[in-house]
Each structure stands twice: as C-alpha cells, then as structure tokens.
Amino acid sequence: MSMIHDCGNELKQVNLKVTPIRLAILKALENHENPTDVKFIFEYLKRNRIKADQATVFRILKSLTSKSLIKTIHLNESKLRYEPSSRPDHHHFVCEKCGAIEDVSDCNIFQIEKEIRRKKGVIINRHSLEFFGLCKDCQR
Amino acid sequence: MSMIHDCGNELKQVNLKVTPIRLAILKALENHENPTDVKFIFEYLKRNRIKADQATVFRILKSLTSKSLIKTIHLNESKLRYEPSSRPDHHHFVCEKCGAIEDVSDCNIFQIEKEIRRKKGVIINRHSLEFFGLCKDCQR
DNA sequence: ATGGTTGCAAACACTTTGCACATGA
DNA sequence: TCATGTGCAAAGTGTTTGCAACCAT
Numbered sequence: 248m249s250m251i252h253d254c255g256n257e258l259k260q261v262n263l264k265v266t267p268i269r270l271a272i273l274k275a276l277e278n279h280e281n282p283t284d285v286k287f288i289f290e291y292l293k294r295n296r297i298k299a300d301q302a303t304v305f306r307i308l309k310s311l312t313s314k315s316l317i318k319t320i321h322l323n324e325s326k327l328r329y330e331p332s333s334r335p336d337h338h339h340f341v342c343e344k345c346g347a348i349e350d351v352s353d354c355n356i357f358q359i360e361k362e363i364r365r366k367k368g369v370i371i372n373r374h375s376l377e378f379f380g381l382c383k384d385c386q387r
Numbered sequence: 388m389s390m391i392h393d394c395g396n397e398l399k400q401v402n403l404k405v406t407p408i409r410l411a412i413l414k415a416l417e418n419h420e421n422p423t424d425v426k427f428i429f430e431y432l433k434r435n436r437i438k439a440d441q442a443t444v445f446r447i448l449k450s451l452t453s454k455s456l457i458k459t460i461h462l463n464e465s466k467l468r469y470e471p472s473s474r475p476d477h478h479h480f481v482c483e484k485c486g487a488i489e490d491v492s493d494c495n496i497f498q499i500e501k502e503i504r505r506k507k508g509v510i511i512n513r514h515s516l517e518f519f520g521l522c523k524d525c526q527r
Numbered sequence: 528a529t530g531g532t533t534g535c536a537a538a539c540a541c542t543t544t545g546c547a548c549a550t551g552a
Numbered sequence: 553t554c555a556t557g558t559g560c561a562a563a564g565t566g567t568t569t570g571c572a573a574c575c576a577t
Contacts (some may be wrong), residue, residue, distance in 0.1 A: 264551050264556060271463075285541075300559045305542060307557090321463045323515065325566075326541060340509055349507060354499050356516075362493055363518060369480055372519040375463060378503060380511040404531060404576050425566075440534045445567060447532090465541080466566055 252277055252333065261314035268292070268299045272307055272332075273316065281348040282320040282328035282339065322348070322377055338375075342382035351378060390415055392473065401454035408432070408439045412447050413471075414457065421488040422460040422468035422479065437477055462488070478515075482522035491518060 254273040255265045263269065275291040276283055285304060292299050308329055311317045320328040322341050337352040360371050394413040403409065415431040417424055426446060432439050448469055451457045460468040462481050477487045477492040500511045 266551075268555065269560080282398075287422045298559090301541090302543075302560080303558050309543095310557095312389050319463075321461055323459075323461045325465065340503065340507065340511070342509070343512065349509070351503055351507075360518065363391065363480065367480065367489060367519075369482070369489070369520055370526055371480070371518050372483065373520070374516065374518045376516045378500065378509075378511045378514045380509055380513070383508045386510055406532065406576075408533080438534090440570075442535080443533055449568095504570090 252331075253377055257316055261316060263310060268303060268312075269307055271295055271297050271299075272304065276329055277333075279330050281350075282330045283320070283325055284328050288293070288329075305384045321375060323379070337345065338377060340378045340380070340382070342385050343379050344381055344385040347384075349382065353355055391453045392471075397456055401456060403450060403454065407437055407453075408443060409447055411435055411437045411439075412444065415453070416457055416469055417471050417473075421490075422462070424468050434508055448502075461515060463519070478517060480518045480520070480527050482523070483519050484521055484525040487522045487524075489522065 252268050252273075255279070257267045258269055271292055272288055279287065279291075285301075287302075287307070288304060288308075291301075292304075297350045301384065308317070308327075312319055312329075315332050317329050318332050320330055320339070322328060322339060327334050335352065337350045338354055340351050341347070354376060355375060356376060360374065363369065366370060391499055392410055392413075392416070394410050397413065398405050412428055415428050419427065419431075425441075425448070427446075428444060429439075429441075433445075447468075449459070452459055452469075455472050457469050458472050460470055460479070461470060462479060475492065477490045478494055480491050481487070484490075494516060495514045496514060496516060500514065502507065504511060
C-alpha cells in the first residue's frame, strides 16, 4: 500500500512536529483533487474522528503555507482554498453555476510576465490566473 | 469644468435613483486610479462630509455591480475592490511589500481562453489575472 | 403617493488572538 | 524536559439582513 507522499516526513523536513491533526490535514489536501476549503477539511477530520479546534486548523494551514508544503488559492471568494505545493503549476476554471473546479495547465504566462518585467521594471514572483464560466454540464 | 462621466445619468440609465451617496461612490471610484476598497470609500465620503451607513455602502456597491456600472476585483485579499466598468480591460500588478497596485494592459489571454474552450468544452465568461512581486521602489 | 433607498442594530462567515494546558522529540 | 502544538473563548474584519423611517421621482 504505497503512498505517494509520506506526510510525516514532509513535516519533519520542515521542522514541524508530526501530530495527528497535521497528518490528517496534509492527507485531506493530497487526496482531494481540487483546491480545498476549510469547511471540507473540518468535514474530513470529523469523518476520520479527529478532533481539532478551528483555531488549530487555521494555524496549521498557515504554518504549512509558510513552510511551502501547501499553497493558498483565491477563487474570487471570501475564503481561501488550499492545495499541496507538490502539484505541478496550473490554474483553475470555475463553473459560475455549479461551482465545479477544473484544473487548467500549461498556460505559458511566462512570456507575458517577461514583457511586464521589461516594460515596468517590476519583479514578478507569482501570478494568479483563473477562468470563470460554465462547465460542460451547466451549458444549456 | 467638464466631467468625463455624468454619474447622475449613468444611474438613471440603469434605473437607479440619483442619491448623494450613490453619486459620491461613483465619483470616488472614477477619480481613484486603482481598484478601491470599501475603507477608501468610507474615507472619501467622510472627507466630503457625506454620511452613509456601511450597510448602505455595501448595498450600493452591489447594485452598481449588478447593473455593470462597476466591477469587483479580487487581489488575493480577504476583501473586495471595485473599479468603474468603463476602464479598458486590464489586469493588475501588486507589490507584495508596499501594496502598490499598477495596471497591466493588453495581455492577450484570449488565445489561451480559446485553447481551453476547445480542449475542455467549457464556456469562459471572464478571467482574472493578477501578478504579484516587488515594484520598482521596493527592490533593493 | 409610493416604491426604491437608507440607517440602525444585529447577525453572518471566515479568520485570528491570548493564554493556559498538553504533547512530541 | 521543554519548545512546540492545541483547545477554548473571545475578538477582529469584511459583509449581509430585517425592519422601520425616509426621500427621489
């Protein structure tokens, strides 16, 4: 029963202690294919009978983010979503009707970034690119 | 003293009554060159001695948005920003140190959108593209 | 006159904080 | 053992809602 990621090791490597809640949160994110919100994480923890306070969950998400094990995703919502950093670079398509999220990869934004760097003299560390519309099922 | 936009008319054209608060909010957005947050709007109203409740301001921003006089901007924050719809299509660069916002225009995302449409069979109504990094002044 | 607009107070969703206790290394 | 992690309760920020009073047309 091989796991793609050894969550315990991931934690050790960034000097975070291995605790049940941290392991579960990492696993929740890695098993879920879309960017996950905190509500989903709470449900996941409940399903797996792991008790955790909201403060703890938010604190863990913050420390995992600051250690770059996961990253935050903004999808024009009032809340954050989270995804393992290990996923290859990609963006998202969000259905405006049903909320479905699909990954969109390989956008070649880098050309654009290069242009901006040159024209404006700024340094670009990252970008976010999200598409909104209707998924296949919601078109009719 | 010519105004580029006649805010009163803008309102009438979309069947919204012309009120001092609405006029002021429209003007605040149109005079400010960057996407504006609600805090800025409150300060603007205060400066101009126009009293308005927060509920009213949010309601107005919502109705202006739904009538497409303005549009909302997400910049990986926990709050919304607003911009007149009249501005030509563009995106934003945000300095991660000082928070400065610069417009970025002409990104030719449409090629990418076309590809996604074709590959995934989705309909794309809009996208958001934002860049984050260090502005000229904050690099050293 | 009347329906859209506003103020007020309260609630909401999401996230953060301080502090005392508990736990992993 | 002891720095780090966690629970609890409270607060913080941004936003929304219900309802009564108000005002633009």
